[in-house]
Amino acid sequence: MKKYITWRLVSDTSGAVTSVIYTPVKEQEAEDGNGFYTATDIPQPDDLPGMASTLMIRLPEKELYYDYAKVTSVEKQITELKQADLDNKDAIAGLVQLVMSQSNVT
Numbered sequence: 522m523k524k525y526i527t528w529r530l531v532s533d534t535s536g537a538v539t540s541v542i543y544t545p546v547k548e549q550e551a552e553d554g555n556g557f558y559t560a561t562d563i564p565q566p567d568d569l570p571g572m573a574s575t576l577m578i579r580l581p582e583k584e585l586y587y588d589y590a591k592v593t594s595v596e597k598q599i600t601e602l603k604q605a606d607l608d609n610k611d612a613i614a615g616l617v618q619l620v621m622s623q624s625n626v627t
Contacts, residue, residue, distance in 0.1 A: 524563070525549060526585075527556040528578050538576040538585070557583055 525545035528536035541563060542549050550556055564585055566574035572589040579586060 523558055523560050525556055525558050526578070527551045529555060531577070534580055536578045536580060537588075538578055541576075559583065561585070 522543065523545070525542040526538055527540045527542075528538050530536050536555065545558070563576070564587065566576075566587045567589075569589055571592055573592045574587045574589055577586050577588045578584065
């Protein structure tokens with residue numbers, strides 16, 4: 522079955538697939554030229570625990586493949602943000618103390 526695939530440029534040699542249209546019509550073609558027709562099957566991603574898959578295209582071969590990135594849990598993100606907040610508060614307190622000591626000198 523003929524499909525139309527659109528993508529956005531990621532690097533000189535690759536792009537991230539933004540859509541796969543299974544029954545394309547001419548009006549759905551990408552105006553920026555970042556699209557192509559194919560009759561090949563869309564590959565299936567590997568099931569890798571803790572990883573998210575992104576359908577990619579290897580340019581100019583127009584070869585589809587998956588790129589994988591580690592997924593960070595919401596709990597871990599919250600912990601990291603809380604630590605960054607504490608670090609910022611410590612830095613601000615240090616700056617306030619420095620400014621107060623400077624103003625006492627003059």
